[in-house]
Amino acid sequence: MTLSDEELERYARHIVLPQVGGVGQRKLKAASVALIGAGGIGSAVIPALAGAGIGRLTIIDSDVVELSNLHRQPLYGEREAGRPKAELAAEFVNRLNRFVQVRSGTDRVVVENATALLEGHDLVIDGSDNFATRLAVSDASVALGIPLLSAAAVQFQGQVVLFRSRPCYRCFVGDAFDADDCDTCAEQGVLGALTATVGSFAALVAINFIVGIGEDQAGKLHLLDGEKLEWRTMRIPPDPQCRTCGSG
Ligand SMILES: [Zn+2]
Numbered sequence: 001m002t003l004s005d006e007e008l009e010r011y012a013r014h015i016v017l018p019q020v021g022g023v024g025q026r027k028l029k030a031a032s033v034a035l036i037g038a039g040g041i042g043s044a045v046i047p048a049l050a051g052a053g054i055g056r057l058t059i060i061d062s063d064v065v066e067l068s069n070l071h072r073q074p075l076y077g078e079r080e081a082g083r084p085k086a087e088l089a090a091e092f093v094n095r096l097n098r099f100v101q102v103r104s105g106t107d108r109v110v111v112e113n114a115t116a117l118l119e120g121h122d123l124v125i126d127g128s129d130n131f132a133t134r135l136a137v138s139d140a141s142v143a144l145g146i147p148l149l150s151a152a153a154v155q156f157q158g159q160v161v162l163f164r165s166r167p168c169y170r171c172f173v174g175d176a177f178d179a180d181d182c183d184t185c186a187e188q189g190v191l192g193a194l195t196a197t198v199g200s201f202a203a204l205v206a207i208n209f210i211v212g213i214g215e216d217q218a219g220k221l222h223l224l225d226g227e228k229l230e231w232r233t234m235r236i237p238p239d240p241q242c243r244t245c246g247s248g
Contacts, residue, residue, distance in 0.1 A: 003025060007029075010099075011052075014052070014053075027211050027212070028052055028054055028211065029053055031210045032055060032120065032122050032123075033049060033058070033123045034118050034125070035125045036060050036137050037133075038073075038085040038086055038088075039073055040127075040196070041127030042085075042199065043072065043074055043195070043196070044197075044199025044202075045206070047075075048200060048203030049100075049203055055100065056103075057100055057102045061084070061086040062108035065085055065088065067081055072195045073085075074196075114136045121146055123210065125150075125151065125202060134173075138170055139168075141163070142244050147163065149162050150163060153190055153191075153198040154188050155191070155226075156191060156227045157225065157226065158198035158201075158223070160224075161220065166238045166245045167239065167242070168244050168245040171239035191226055198224060201224070205217055219238075220234070
């Protein structure tokens with residue numbers, strides 16, 4: 001995996017960082033990332049990863065743009081209401097960085113298709129807005145052995161966790177959320193600037209993970225309180241009874 005002269009110029013402010021360098025930039029180019037959800041979280045993750053030069057990016061979202069999305073989803077404009085987010089997000093990536101190979105999918109991720117959609121990626125980022133999708137994505141990621149970076153924001157609370165086999169997302173939330181009718185931010189409301197912050201933080205975790213910068217973040221929950229304006233970090237214990245990753 002080599003970098004062209006144009007890429008060396010484009011990523012110069014990365015490459016000059018001792019933590020990244022040419023080696024780290026080539027790791028980014030070699031990486032294949034699947035992003036589930038091109039909403040508020042995705043609107044921050046997509047520009048950050050595309051700009052950073054992730055080699056292959058798969059964007060999956062079954063929704064179309066609605067006016068009520070625009071306060072937190074600056075990837076889209078008023079005139080794009082009604083169009084599929086995944087396709088618009090892919091167009092954005094193509095405009096920003098032609099060195100990124102982007103693919104889009106408008107499937108809704110469910111238990112039956114999750115494995116096929118996620119297979120072959122090095123990292124899955126889940127920025128979806130409902131528990132049924134999150135659990136389907138998590139179970140498939142564990143089965144495939146792909147690390148999962150989960151990011152969520154609702155009201156004034158945000159959370160980011162990198163899961164790598166154990167503990168998994170199901171250890172964190174349990175089995176109660178498998179039903180399709182759980183709360184989503186559609187009902188609860190969310191501050192647009194909060195999703196942007198949480199999505200940017202998730203992109204930072206993803207880039208650090210791919211390049212190998214800093215401490216191992218697996219199993220560490222990062223919580224943002226958007227009212228107190230404080231981040232807290234805590235460890236998620238593996239659930240021995242977890243039906244995805246546990247022995248029970
Ligand atoms: Zn588990």
